[in-house]
Amino acid sequence: MTTADHDETDSPEARLARALNRISPLAAEDLALLTPLHRSYWPRGSHVLRAGETAKQVSFVVSGALREYYVLPDGHERTRSFNLPGDFAGSMSDLLAASPSRTWVTAETQTTLISADWSVYRQLTENNPAWARFARRMAEELYLRKVEREYELLALDAAARYQRTLLRWPDLETLFTQRDIASYIGITPVHLSRLRGRSEQDPSGSR
Secondary structure: OOOOOOOOOOOHHHHHHHHHHHHOOOOHHHHOOOOOEEEEEEOOOOEEEOOOOEOOEEEEEEEOOEEEEEEOOOOOEEEEEEEOOOOEEOOHHHHHHOOEOOOEEEEOOOEEEEEEEHHHHHHHHHHOHHHHHHHHHHHHHHHHHHHHHHHHHHHOOHHHHHHHHHHHOOOHHHHOOHHHHHHHHOOOHHHHHHHHHHHHHOOOOOO
């Protein structure tokens, strides 16, 4: 999930607190309960989560870029989502299932994360009213995003999906490969190259 307007002069913890409060207000004493927080650094190409592992943490992207994807039996990858600074990262379905992950999460650039243990977060949402309200609103946000993704895949053509993807992540093409972006949109890299050419000729996006 994307959170906007992060201030690079703030500490990573302050940025995390502000991002959490955008979803649902949390008092300082409520925020202090989310402990311990783990700061981690991931070089480009490192795997934050591998398929087959058990997902145990939910993270906030301080800097860098993550990609969530599936690896098909034939070795091809299908991009599920991108996580940029200000986003929350973590495969919610794998966290909830508490079974071997089906998702890969890879740092596509050098990335800094702040993470909390999923078990601590779940306990807070079950016992603390403010965190229970936060979890409900977070679930609503994730549901709306899922519906939006389904709408794009089922009701829009490739050109419209491409434009909406760039609106959601304006810096996407400077951080990820054309192959990965094409995979997210649901087209081939060759088709994406054509769409990019048309977009450069007509920045308004009209066809």
